[in-house]
Amino acid sequence: MESWLDEIKWNDQGLVAAIAQEPASGKVLMMAWMNRESLQATVERGEAVYWSRSRQRLWHKGEESGHTQKVLELRIDCDADVILLSVEQYGGIACHTGRHSCFYRVYNDGEWQSVEGVVKDPEQIYSDYRGGNS
Amino acid sequence: MESWLDEIKWNDQGLVAAIAQEPASGKVLMMAWMNRESLQATVERGEAVYWSRSRQRLWHKGEESGHTQKVLELRIDCDADVILLSVEQYGGIACHTGRHSCFYRVYNDGEWQSVEGVVKDPEQIYSDYRGGNS
Numbered sequence: 001m002e003s004w005l006d007e008i009k010w011n012d013q014g015l016v017a018a019i020a021q022e023p024a025s026g027k028v029l030m031m032a033w034m035n036r037e038s039l040q041a042t043v044e045r046g047e048a049v050y051w052s053r054s055r056q057r058l059w060h061k062g063e064e065s066g067h068t069q070k071v072l073e074l075r076i077d078c079d080a081d082v083i084l085l086s087v088e089q090y091g092g093i094a095c096h097t098g099r100h101s102c103f104y105r106v107y108n109d110g111e112w113q114s115v116e117g118v119v120k121d122p123e124q125i126y127s128d129y130r131g132g133n134s
Numbered sequence: 135m136e137s138w139l140d141e142i143k144w145n146d147q148g149l150v151a152a153i154a155q156e157p158a159s160g161k162v163l164m165m166a167w168m169n170r171e172s173l174q175a176t177v178e179r180g181e182a183v184y185w186s187r188s189r190q191r192l193w194h195k196g197e198e199s200g201h202t203q204k205v206l207e208l209r210i211d212c213d214a215d216v217i218l219l220s221v222e223q224y225g226g227i228a229c230h231t232g233r234h235s236c237f238y239r240v241y242n243d244g245e246w247q248s249v250e251g252v253v254k255d256p257e258q259i260y261s262d263y264r265g266g267n268s
Contacts, residue, residue, distance in 0.1 A: 004244050017151055017165060026160030031151060031216045043241070074241035078229050082165045084237045095212050103218045107177065107208035110138050 005036055009081040015051060018083040020069060020094065029069075029094035030102040032059075034083060046071055048085060066129040067091040091120075098122040139170055143215040149185060152217040154203060154228065163203075163228035164236040166193075168217060180205055182219060200263040201225040225254075232256045 008016055015033045022029055032050040034042065038058050041049040045060075048069035052059035062068030069087035076083055095102040097118060104116035142150055149167045156163055166184040168176065172192050175183040179194075182203035186193035196202030203221035210217055229236040231252060238250035 002244070004241065004246055007246060019153055019162060019165065021162055023160075026157075028153060028155055028162060028218055031153065031211065075237040076239050076241070076246050077165065077236040078231050078233075078238070079236070080246075082236075084162055097212050099212075102211040102213070102216075103209040104212070105210050107138065107210070110136070112138055112141060112210050 002040065005040060007080055008036075008039070008076065009079060010036065011081065013053075015053075016081050016083055018048075018050060018085060020048060020085045020087045020089075022089055022094075023072065023086050024088075025100075027101050028103060029087070029089060029100070032061075039083065042071060042085075043074070048087060062090060064129065065091075065093070065096070065125050067093050067125070069094070091125075093119050093125065096122060098125060136174065139174060141214055142170075142173070142210065143213060144170065145215065147187075149187075150215050150217055152182075152184060152219060154182060154219045154221045154223075156223050156228075157206065157220050158222075159234075161235050162237060163221070163223060163234070166195075173217065176205060176219075177208070182221060196224060198263065199225075199227070199230075199259050201227050201259070203228070225259075227253050227259065230256060232259060 014035050018034045019031045020029045035051040038049045038051045048061040050059045068090045071085055071087055073086040092100055098120045099116050099118055104114055105112040106115050148169045152168045153165045154163045167187055169185040172183045172185045182195040184193045202224045205219055205221055207220040226234055232254045233250050233252055238248055239246040240249050
């Protein structure tokens with residue numbers, strides 16, 4: 001009996017949108033997707049586990065980069081089809097481009113302009129975590 | 135030529151997720167959807183215009199409640215399929231339940247618990263704005 005999971009309105013692919021926000025900075029870091037299994041895993045681990053639509057499998061955020069997200073709080077919206085996660089972002093990098101947040105481009109006069117720099121080179125992130133040259 | 139619109143990865147329904155955040159409080163207020171036309175209208179009006187999936191039409195947020203959202207900034211994520219809006223929420227109520235934010239339920243020990251009260255009774259909101267008894 002997991003009635004809290006049954007209350008969720010999964011879409012026709014069995015997913016809900018999941019927004020990760022960092023309370024310390026107030027920043028919205030990213031949005032990804034969760035299925036029933038990934039949301040349950042998120043609660044059990046206390047770390048964000050998404051559903052990768054491209055890879056069609058569970059995606060424990062940080063599994064390849066080390067940049068896990070410790071979940072401080074989980075909220076659901078009025079329609080029960082969006083999850084809001086309060087997270088502590090390990091390494092301060094949520095984006096696969098090596099930036100703090102995935103929302104680093106701002107609309108300005110007909111263009112999307114990048115306004116946030118890379119914290120760490122993505123190649124470095126992944127090779128460091130995998131053991132790379134060591 | 136609206137190349138900034140062409141850069142967006144619309145889903146198979148021609149939509150992107152749009153998250154509205156209030157910078158003053160840092161709160162994520164809601165998530166809704168936008169199609170090309172609604173995003174363009176949002177930029178032109180300077181107020182949030184979503185695409186209502188249930189009504190299949192443009193939804194100028196606040197059109198029935200008066201609770202419009204003045205757009206201060208628009209961002210797009212790394213995958214170009216999620217929009218983040220910084221908004222000034224008119225009336226301080228984003229949710230159709232009369233609450234400040236749509237994310238008023240917190241996960242706690244197998245339950246979603248409401249932790250935010252209603253700012254204004256929804257019936258009152260809509261009758262006030264429509265002229266109701268006056």
